[in-house]
Amino acid sequence: MRLLRLAWLALAATLTQACLVVSLHPVYDPETIGFDAALVGTWASQEDTATVTFDRGEWHSYHITIVDGSKTDRFSARLTRVGDLQLLDVAPLDGTDIPDLVIPVHIIYKIAVDADTVSLSALNYDRFYEMAKVGKTDAGLVLDARKNAVLTAPTPDLRQWLQAHAGEDGLFDAPATLKRKAETPAPD
16 A cells, blocks of 8 residues: 555645645756656556556656546656656646646656566655754745645755755655556457
8 A cells, every 4th residue: 555655646635635745846847857768658556456557748748647446537747867866746737727726736756667667755754744844944845734745945946955865864755666567459
């Protein structure tokens, strides 16, 4: 159930009152967006029945479809590098209408992709919550009314802060690992 603890790549941000670390600004800028074709495909959790599908989107983005039982949700994501970190920035699906008074946020994951597995680690909520309580970050960290940790720093400052702290223990949660799902051959 570790994937659920990772808030299903932002599902909890919009559907529950789960405590998350979110950013008002993306962690990428146009010059740092990357794309790894190895991420495209369907990945399955070994701990439950959920699947996560990464499709190629516009402007070097990914469209993410998460299917968990009868529930399906969609997001957009972009890869970027900050120093040695490879990060995935997940946000509401590009091109969708955001209701008034709703601010689209970004959830940042450290990601590692190889041929058969993808590992995702969210920013560690407990660590950011403690930093926010004592006002100990220059990334503009505050707590919202739901106790989510909200990074308010603009993209360049956020990238600089993450690079400066990348090697610190506990910055990210333990990784959740998904396995590539074998493609079903098309019927003849």
